[in-house]
Amino acid sequence: xxxxxxxxxxxxxxxxxxxxxxxxxxxxxxxxxxxxxxxxxxxxxxxxxxxxxxxxxxxxxxxxxxxxxxxxxxxxxxxxxxxxxxxxxxxxxxxxxxxxxxxxxxxxxxxxxxxxxxxxxxxxxxxxxxxxxxxxxxxxxxxxxxxxxxxxxxxxxxxxxxxxxxxxxxxxxxxxxxxxxxxxxxxxxxxxxxxxxxxxxxxxxxxxxxxxxxxxxxxxxxxxxxxxxxxxxxxxxxxxxxxxxxxxxxxxxxxxxxxxxxxxxxxxxxxxxxxxxxxxxxxxxxxxxxxxxxxxxxxxxxxxxxxxxxxxxxxxxxxxxxxxxxxxxxxxxxxxxxxxxxxxxxxxxxxxxxxxxxxxxxxxxxxxxxxxxxxxxxxxxxxxxxxxxxxxxxxxxxxxx
Amino acid sequence: xxxxxxxxxxxxxxxxxxxxxxxxxxxxxxxxxxxxxxxxxxxxxxxxxxxxxxxxxxxxxxxxxxxxxxxxxxxxxxxxxxxxxxxxxxxxxxxxxxxxxxxxxxxxxxxxxxxxxxxxxxxxxxxxxxxxxxxxxxxxxxxxxxxxxxxxxxxxxxxxxxxxxxxxxxxxxxxxxxxxxxxxxxxxxxxx
Numbered sequence: 001x002x003x004x005x006x007x008x009x010x011x012x013x014x015x016x017x018x019x020x021x022x023x024x025x026x027x028x029x030x031x032x033x034x035x036x037x038x039x040x041x042x043x044x045x046x047x048x049x050x051x052x053x054x055x056x057x058x059x060x061x062x063x064x065x066x067x068x069x070x071x072x073x074x075x076x077x078x079x080x081x082x083x084x085x086x087x088x089x090x091x092x093x094x095x096x097x098x099x100x101x102x103x104x105x106x107x108x109x110x111x112x113x114x115x116x117x118x119x120x121x122x123x124x125x126x127x128x129x130x131x132x133x134x135x136x137x138x139x140x141x142x143x144x145x146x147x148x149x150x151x152x153x154x155x156x157x158x159x160x161x162x163x164x165x166x167x168x169x170x171x172x173x174x175x176x177x178x179x180x181x182x183x184x185x186x187x188x189x190x191x192x193x194x195x196x197x198x199x200x201x202x203x204x205x206x207x208x209x210x211x212x213x214x215x216x217x218x219x220x221x222x223x224x225x226x227x228x229x230x231x232x233x234x235x236x237x238x239x240x241x242x243x244x245x246x247x248x249x250x251x252x253x254x255x256x257x258x259x260x261x262x263x264x265x266x267x268x269x270x271x272x273x274x275x276x277x278x279x280x281x282x283x284x285x286x287x288x289x290x291x292x293x294x295x296x297x298x299x300x301x302x303x304x305x306x307x308x309x310x311x312x313x314x315x316x317x318x319x320x321x322x323x324x325x326x327x328x329x330x331x332x333x334x335x336x337x338x339x340x341x342x343x344x345x346x347x348x349x350x351x352x353x354x355x356x357x358x359x360x361x362x363x364x365x366x367x368x369x370x371x372x373x374x375x376x377x378x379x380x381x382x383x384x385x386x387x388x389x390x391x392x393x394x395x396x397x398x399x400x401x
Numbered sequence: 402x403x404x405x406x407x408x409x410x411x412x413x414x415x416x417x418x419x420x421x422x423x424x425x426x427x428x429x430x431x432x433x434x435x436x437x438x439x440x441x442x443x444x445x446x447x448x449x450x451x452x453x454x455x456x457x458x459x460x461x462x463x464x465x466x467x468x469x470x471x472x473x474x475x476x477x478x479x480x481x482x483x484x485x486x487x488x489x490x491x492x493x494x495x496x497x498x499x500x501x502x503x504x505x506x507x508x509x510x511x512x513x514x515x516x517x518x519x520x521x522x523x524x525x526x527x528x529x530x531x532x533x534x535x536x537x538x539x540x541x542x543x544x545x546x547x548x549x550x551x552x553x554x555x556x557x558x559x560x561x562x563x564x565x566x567x568x569x570x571x572x573x574x575x576x577x578x579x580x581x582x583x584x585x586x587x588x589x590x591x592x593x
Contacts (some may be wrong), residue, residue: 001434001459002434013426146465178463179427180438180465181427181437181440183435183436183462280465280466399565
């Protein structure tokens with residue numbers, strides 16, 4: 001029986017996009033500047049309808065491109081407004097140079113991002129190549145498994161961004177979650193507004209009584225200090241993210257952290273992944289557990305800042321693990337999540353577990369329970385010394401020869 | 402843990418296969434079940450074969466892959482039987498509900514599965530008589546609820562009426578027509 005967790009919550013049937021647009025309506029930012037792109041179009045479309053219907057007082061700026069969307073959002077944020085945008089894939093790519101500026105200027109912009117493959121070849125379906133490419137842009141990255149998490153993450157992201165003074169993106173897997181209707185809980189407007197609070201920028205350019213310069217040129221004398229501060233802000237954001245999650249649990253009842261551990265306490269084989277495939281992995285683990293295989297999952301929610309020490313500790317006791325990446329770095333070596341996980345393990349002296357890297361699901365390619373079960377089967381053999389862990393990236397469900 | 406129900410809808414672009422899956426999910430959620438509804442996305446062309454899917458369960462649904470072995474298949478347009486492998490993954494236990502004026506025996510022969518797996522209802526005729534248009538997706542909701550057997554038709558009708566009342570406030574005849582069409586398909590769907 002579906003029941004709300006929050007005493008005043010209401011159960012609804014909504015897609016990932018609808019839940020993100022609903023969170024934006026409740027947050028009611030001062031400015032939203034956006035340009036539509038599949039599969040994030042609905043977020044912008046539904047939100048602009050809210051504005052047109054007078055359901056939210058936001059100033060909606062219909063720009064002519066995503067580069068302008070991010071530029072206008074930056075300008076609004078610099079002026080002292082709570083500003084948001086939404087996009088996907090090529091649109092996100094077109095924002096590229098402005099992403100770094102938003103982070104470098106330490107603007108607490110929130111972006112609803114729907115993960116989609118990048119061209120070429122052109123493809124509208126879900127993979128995480130778009131935001132994985134921006135993992136060094138200085139933005140906080142929060143990934144969602146399902147529409148509920150997308151909604152909860154959006155609500156938390158505003159406070160995280162504004163406390164950390166870092167732009168923050170919340171993502172869902174394109175179509176798989178953005179267009180999947182599921183049972184979800186929404187909270188009353190007043191409770192969301194109370195949780196999010198009012199934005200009180202420390203400094204802003206329209207504060208004519210305290211003028212200051214933002215975005216100036218900095219040479220060898222100061223640039224490095226500001227970039228160091230940005231990197232340090234990411235490190236400091238870890239505590240902020242956990243504090244906001246704690247408040248969120250106290251208020252609404254749902255628990256969030258850097259990542260979700262599913263049956264990890266006694267796990268001998270584990271998968272580490274991000275997004276909707278984590279949900280499918282849980283169903284596989286339930287089946288394997290009935291057969292006596294001690295399988296577990298770590299589903300990363302916060303990829304930036306990367307919770308390195310924590311993940312290394314939680315993986316220390318498994319015998320074999322696989323990191324499943326829904327993006328390929330085309331680096332000649334490994335994909336992004338694997339690289340960070342293994343670096344974290346080595347730095348923490350965790351060298352016991354055998355590790356493998358799999359790339360899956362590019363361009364929306366199917367990953368079903370049998371694919372995940374096959375990974376666990378191989379991990380089980382590796383754990384028992386019957387098979388060797390692969391030293392190179394392996395690919396799931398792709399025609400190689 | 403009770404078993405999850407998986408449904409695949411077959412229609413043609415513009416026939417409302419996606420809407421049917423969404424409506425079905427919303428209505429079933431109102432009876433307290435966990436749900437998923439998602440369409441298969443491809444090039445959008447009027448008349449092209451399209452699919453949409455549902456999952457229904459008493460427990461939270463965490464799988465996010467495709468439905469490959471549906472317990473129920475709903476066919477909005479019988480001409481799809483020639484164009485698409487509509488019984489793919491149905492096996493010997495899955496049930497197929499067809500919008501047709503033919504009998505279950507005749508459809509079973511055409512589909513190449515056992516008669517016990519086939520249900521028929523003339524949803525196009527029902528929608529013509531109740532809504533005034535050939536809109537088989539709404540009545541097929543009623544047929545699906547009946548064939549599944551464990552869902553609450555009263556709850557489904559109540560929720561659908563509430564949704565339609567928001568959308569068609571100025572056209573009460575549309576609301577009544579749609580509700581009647583669901584009830585009639587629920588009553589008229591048969592395995593003979």
